[in-house]
Amino acid sequence: MQLPLDLISGVLSFLFTVLILSYLIGDNPLFRIAVYLFVGITAGYVASVILWQVLTPRLFTPTSSMFQTGAYEQAALLVVPWLGLAFILMKISPRLSRIASFTMAFLVGAGAAVIIAGALIGTIIPQVSATINFFDLNIAAARNINPAEVIGNGSIVLVGVVTTLSYFHFGARPQASGNPRRFIVIEFFAFIGKIFIGITLGVIFAGVYAAALTALIERISSLINFFGNF
Structure with missing residues (x-):
């Protein structure tokens, strides 16, 4: 007798839900x-995604096509990927393992460049532009927003951005006692930035907790519905 797919998926869902919830009694x-x-x-x-969506279309297939068509002028473009794969x-x-350090250094360097460029173009510059737009009275007038409210909201955002960035300023000078200390103005801004960071992390934690609670309720509801159908 062939078991229905819904029954199999329901049993597996119930099993894994129980296994995960067993952590409530401790690691086991x-x-x-x-x-x-x-x-x-x-x-x-x-591994499957890397094999079928990266290596196969970008390395294995071009190499096979090169040997089949005799277009060996493409070999120069394929030597570097093959060497990188061999080194990894x-x-x-x-x-x-030391030989692979060259490839790993290249990957780390390229990844760092992409991350820095992404942070600059995708985060810092848009954040600066968004902060400036908070003080745009023309946009506020078009949306029928009180200018005082615009300036107040913009000031809060500006203070939050500046003080948060100041918190991550790690430049310090050694004092007479030998302990490094930042400039007093930076210390003041960093203290205020710590408050903004704490509020942000609190909101993020509340969102994660709400999402986890929603997932738990959904799991319990699905289990109740599953057993209610049998």
Whole structure:
């Protein structure tokens, strides 16, 4: 007799829900089984995506096409990726792991450049522009917003941005006691920035908690509905 798919998925959902909720009584083998399965499935999925969406279309297929068509002028473009792949695979061997440092250094450097550029273009510059727009009285007039409210909101945002950035200013000078200390103005701004950061993290935590609570309610509701149908 062939079991219905809904029954199988429902039983598996119930099983994994119980395994995860078993963490409420402390760390135990049941919870670890669920975590290991999750990590293993995630690793397998990532490896599959890399194989079929990165390596195959960008390396294996062009290499196979080059040998089939005889277009060996493309070999220069494929040598570097193949060498990089070979160097990364050398990380498996402790003796050859140093050779892979060149490829890893390139990946880290390229990744750092992308992150810095992304932070600059996608975060800092838009944040500065958005902060300036808070003081745009023309936009406020078009939206029928009181200018005093615009200036007040803009001032709060401006203070939050400046003080938060000041909190991450780590330049300090050694004092007579030998302990490094930032300039007194930076210390004052950093203290206010710490308040803004605390408020932000509190809001984020509340959002994460609400999302987790919603997921828990959904799981319990699905289990009740599952058993109610049998």
